[in-house]
Each structure stands twice: as structure tokens, then as C-alpha cells.
Amino acid sequence: MKELNELILPTNVKYHADHEWVSAAAPFKLGISDYAQDALGALTYVELPEVGAKLTLGEEFGTLESTKSVSPLISPVNGTVKAINESLSDNPDLVNSDPYGEGWIIEIEMEASELAPLLDAAAYKALLENQA
Amino acid sequence: MSAEVKVPGQTGLILNEDLLWERGRQGRSAMSLPESGVPKASLPAEVAGDGPDWPDLSEQQVARHYTRLSTWNFGVDTGPYPLGSCTMKYNPKINDALADLPGFVGAHPLLPAEAVQGELSLIHDLEAYLAEIVGLKATTLQPGAGAHGELCGMLMIAAYHRHNKTRRTKVLVPETAHGTNPATASMCGFSEIQVPLGSKGYLEYATVEKLMTDEVAGLMVTNPNTLGLFETELHKINQMIHDRGGLVYGDGANLNAVMGWADLGRLGIDAVHINVHKTLSTPHGGGGPGAGPVAVSQALVPYLPGPRVVKEGDSYRWEVDLPLSIGRLHGFHGQFRTLVRAFAYILTMGADLKRASELAVLNANYVKEKLKDLYDLPFNQSCMHEFVFTNAKQEPHKVSTLDIAKRLIDLGFHPPTIYFPLVVHSAIMIEPTETESKEDLDAFIAAMRQVAEEAKNDPDILHRAPLNTFRQRLDDVAAARRPILTGDMG
Numbered sequence: 001m002k003e004l005n006e007l008i009l010p011t012n013v014k015y016h017a018d019h020e021w022v023s024a025a026a027p028f029k030l031g032i033s034d035y036a037q038d039a040l041g042a043l044t045y046v047e048l049p050e051v052g053a054k055l056t057l058g059e060e061f062g063t064l065e066s067t068k069s070v071s072p073l074i075s076p077v078n079g080t081v082k083a084i085n086e087s088l089s090d091n092p093d094l095v096n097s098d099p100y101g102e103g104w105i106i107e108i109e110m111e112a113s114e115l116a117p118l119l120d121a122a123a124y125k126a127l128l129e130n131q132a
Numbered sequence: 133m134s135a136e137v138k139v140p141g142q143t144g145l146i147l148n149e150d151l152l153w154e155r156g157r158q159g160r161s162a163m164s165l166p167e168s169g170v171p172k173a174s175l176p177a178e179v180a181g182d183g184p185d186w187p188d189l190s191e192q193q194v195a196r197h198y199t200r201l202s203t204w205n206f207g208v209d210t211g212p213y214p215l216g217s218c219t220m221k222y223n224p225k226i227n228d229a230l231a232d233l234p235g236f237v238g239a240h241p242l243l244p245a246e247a248v249q250g251e252l253s254l255i256h257d258l259e260a261y262l263a264e265i266v267g268l269k270a271t272t273l274q275p276g277a278g279a280h281g282e283l284c285g286m287l288m289i290a291a292y293h294r295h296n297k298t299r300r301t302k303v304l305v306p307e308t309a310h311g312t313n314p315a316t317a318s319m320c321g322f323s324e325i326q327v328p329l330g331s332k333g334y335l336e337y338a339t340v341e342k343l344m345t346d347e348v349a350g351l352m353v354t355n356p357n358t359l360g361l362f363e364t365e366l367h368k369i370n371q372m373i374h375d376r377g378g379l380v381y382g383d384g385a386n387l388n389a390v391m392g393w394a395d396l397g398r399l400g401i402d403a404v405h406i407n408v409h410k411t412l413s414t415p416h417g418g419g420g421p422g423a424g425p426v427a428v429s430q431a432l433v434p435y436l437p438g439p440r441v442v443k444e445g446d447s448y449r450w451e452v453d454l455p456l457s458i459g460r461l462h463g464f465h466g467q468f469r470t471l472v473r474a475f476a477y478i479l480t481m482g483a484d485l486k487r488a489s490e491l492a493v494l495n496a497n498y499v500k501e502k503l504k505d506l507y508d509l510p511f512n513q514s515c516m517h518e519f520v521f522t523n524a525k526q527e528p529h530k531v532s533t534l535d536i537a538k539r540l541i542d543l544g545f546h547p548p549t550i551y552f553p554l555v556v557h558s559a560i561m562i563e564p565t566e567t568e569s570k571e572d573l574d575a576f577i578a579a580m581r582q583v584a585e586e587a588k589n590d591p592d593i594l595h596r597a598p599l600n601t602f603r604q605r606l607d608d609v610a611a612a613r614r615p616i617l618t619g620d621m622g
Contacts, residue, residue: 001527001532039557042609044609044612044613045612045613065612067608067609067612068550068551069551069552069554070311092613093609093613
């Protein structure tokens, strides 16, 4: 496991307490944080939603499978799935190697106001510190 | 202790072995049959042609093949197997001897009841014994495994609500549950409401009470739970669920902790499966098949799968007139010879079944107390038959739970369950079972202490372990991402 000060926490995304990020400005991509990919361990499978699927705040829209466990992907916003990262089906390890770049999971059609309740990098880091 | 306690792990000569396909040589055979007196006839054209490319092998090649493969393996006959949640107790050989009796081996499942009175009496008596052991009214032996037993129980609960014309679409499942619980609820058409744990690691009445609405069909609960803790508020919780029209499914995965001690009927359980491959010492995993009989309360008796064995006077017959039954769950009558083994275990143990649970709990507490100075114990209290450590004290040395587990292989032990239950970060779940002697428990404790020492002084050994096995650290990520599931038969 990485130490807190080893985690990469970019400031151009917003974070949810469930360890997902969403781009701070359109296009709105979604992925999991460096903390989440490190905690899950090497991913072996990503189950993605269909393009056009409705996303509801707090509801499951996919799953991440690692050698340790299967974890639900919980939507941090309301919106619609605009695109999915097709390359994850052959290369789920992109989520581990580049969680904020090539490892994005879906792109979302949504109102920018959906971002309001999400955390900035400093607040998310504080949350991780409190957990530790 | 430790200095004189020797861990069993050692190295030795390990023989390579090819796949059988690679060892075949044309014309080789395990037997020579006498010339057939029956004249040859040609096959119909649609099935004629080249057969599958089976390897031609001698008997000796096949015997050596499987013997060599078995030396790469680790089983309960090799050494201690403290795989939490799985109850890997020793499987007494008398179980096999009795299951191998020619009458049992030769009985065909389609024989008429008059020809298999012995088998039917065994089914009848085993159902009664299991109901007695858990304190419920009746049992079905049909389900072929624990998860199948869960399906059976939840189908009966769904049938009960349908029959009573109540529309209930949800099921409460604690967050420590085995993954099969929510999966079963979903298979039966229910959606899951996850119940969070209390701070002491078990369910709290107030939490469950808030979630129990008239849309909820019932609760699925494992007791003791997967943290190895007894659900102390369960009696009150179950009463409340019954008062509000729900039923309670008990996952019997951890029955080995309470066999003969907890009366599940009085606790308010309506259906429970019994993993005979755990609690009743029948083979487990690859040595199966398992079996998952389900015992039920009076409310669910009419819904039991059919047909059912009934006794009339001194004879037994199949009852098929069961109007509310959920129907058949298994071809024929369940895993019959596995059930014979369970029957043999119950008869050979007798009243000592209770003692088995007592010693399983004692052994778990002994190991926990001897190791809790070196390993983080998130719920520091008396445990039942198993307990959960984490790697929090090894984490600063960059030693993961996986590294600890892998190193135990080198020292001669099957690793405990790891990364489960999910509510505990990087869990190591240890269940020694009652069948390990004090010497073997001490050797396991010595091995765990050695690993904790190595984590501080030589963590690299742990990152590379196992080092003494036929294959060293496997790339389980590559195996999951790019599995090769076929052999080369060319």
C-alpha cells in the first residue's frame, strides 16, 4: 500500500468519498482515485455500463474485479453514460497504471452543478488522513 | 516456547510432470483385452470418423502422473489447513469405508423403494438427526452445496410469502455476509438491503429494527458471523422480524462453532443450511462433492423440496403429494454417498459433536491469544471458531497480507483465508478447527511468529515467498487476465 504522501491527487478533478473522481470541467470523465486503485490491487476485470445508461447518485453502475475482491462502482453524480473506455476490457491494468488518464472508466453527460457536493483534492486528502 | 517448536516446512525432491497429452505414445495401453467373439459392425456414417485425440498411456504412467501431481498439492491429510470460513477439519477414514459399502455404491437411484429400504432409512434418520442438532423441525438432503442450500431456503421463504399473499421484495443482509447471500436473494427475485455492523463487530437491534419494513421478506444471517463473533442480539432481532411478518434465513457456514450449543429454533431461525463438507467432516473443495442439507422451522415444512421419504410402520416410501413444495432441487436424492459420510460422522461422534464445537472455539482462542502481540486484532474480544487479524503491524515494512500467507506455505501450512471479510482491511482469517493437536497449533503459532519477525528484518523473503515450493510466487494477475484453459492435444 502507498503512504498518504505517495498518492497522486490531481487538482483538475473532483473526488467523492467513495474514491471516485470526475473531471472538474466538461468533458466529464469518471475514474477511481489512486488511493482506490492501490487499495483494490491489480484489476483483472472492469464491468462497464452501456452507453446511454442512466446514472443515479449513490447507485451502482458497474463493478471492478481485482485479485482480492469484487467492488461495485457507485455513481457520485446524476447523469447519462456518454462514452465508455473500451480499452479497459482488454487492459483493465490501465486503471492501476494511469488512474486519471488512460484508466478513465466512463464519460458522463451531466449538469456541471452535479459537481458541487464533490470534494477538491485537499478535502479528499483530509478525508483519507482521517480514515488512516 | 518457539525455540523448541519446529515448523514442518522443508524442501525435498520434487518431480516434474508433463501433461498426459504430452506423455502419450501411439499404441501404448493400460490393458490388453481378449479377442472379441462378436463380429465387427461398422458405425453409422454420422458418427464415424476420427475420434478425439486421447493420449495412449500405460497404467504405470497414469499412476505416476497423479501421484506426482498429488505431491505438489496440500490437503488436510498433509498438514494444518487454517482456512478461515471453510472449516477444513480432518476427514475420518471410517466415513469413506462406510460410504464404500457395496450396498451404497451399487444402489441405483431409480430402484423402487422396496429395493432400497436401507438407503431410505438412512435418508430418513439423517434428516431427523440434522433437525435435532440444529433444533428445527424437518430437513431436506437435496441441496448439493451450501449456496444451493441457501437457494433452497430462500425459495421456500419466497414461496411462504407468495402463499400468504404478502408482497415483500427485499431481504436484509449484513455487510459481513458471504457473497453468496446477496447473490441468493437476487436469484430469488429479492433486492438486498445491506445492514451495517455495530462497532463491536456484530448486528445491533436498533439498526436492524429501522430497516425492517413491511416490504422486507426477512433477514439472511450467519451466526457466528464471518468475523468469528457470536451475534449476541440475534434472538431479539429475530423476534422483531417475526413480529413484523418476516422470516430468518440462517447461513450455517459457521455451524462448527455452535453445534449442540445453540438451539437455532429457539433463536428464531426458520431455515438453515448445513455444510456437511465443513461441519460434518465430509471432503471439501476438490475432494467433494459437498452437500448442503437445509433444516426448517414449522412455518416452512410444507414448502420443503420433494419427493420426501416418509416412514410407515417399519418401511419407507417416497411421498410425492406435496402441494406447497418448491419441487425438486437435485437430480435424484442429493449427493448420497457424501451424506453417508456425514451420517457416519454423526454416529461415530455421538454426544461428542458438542465437544467438537467446544474444542474448535478453544483452539481459535488459543491461537489468537498467542499471536495478538504481533498481529493487529481489529476486534479484540473472545472469538468463536475463527478470528480475523490484519497486516497493520506489518504494513510499515511494506509486507502485505498476501506476503504473509505465501510465506506460511514455505513453513508447512496452508495459508489462512485472506482479504475476507471485506469489512476488515487486508484481513487474515484463521480457523484452526478442533482436529488440530496442541503440538500442531504451537507449530502454526511458531510459524506465524517467524513470519512477523521476518517482516521486520527481512521483508524481501516475504515478497518472494513461497520459495520452497515446486512453483514460486505465481502471477495471479496474469492468470486472471489471460487464463489458458485448454491443453494442446495436437
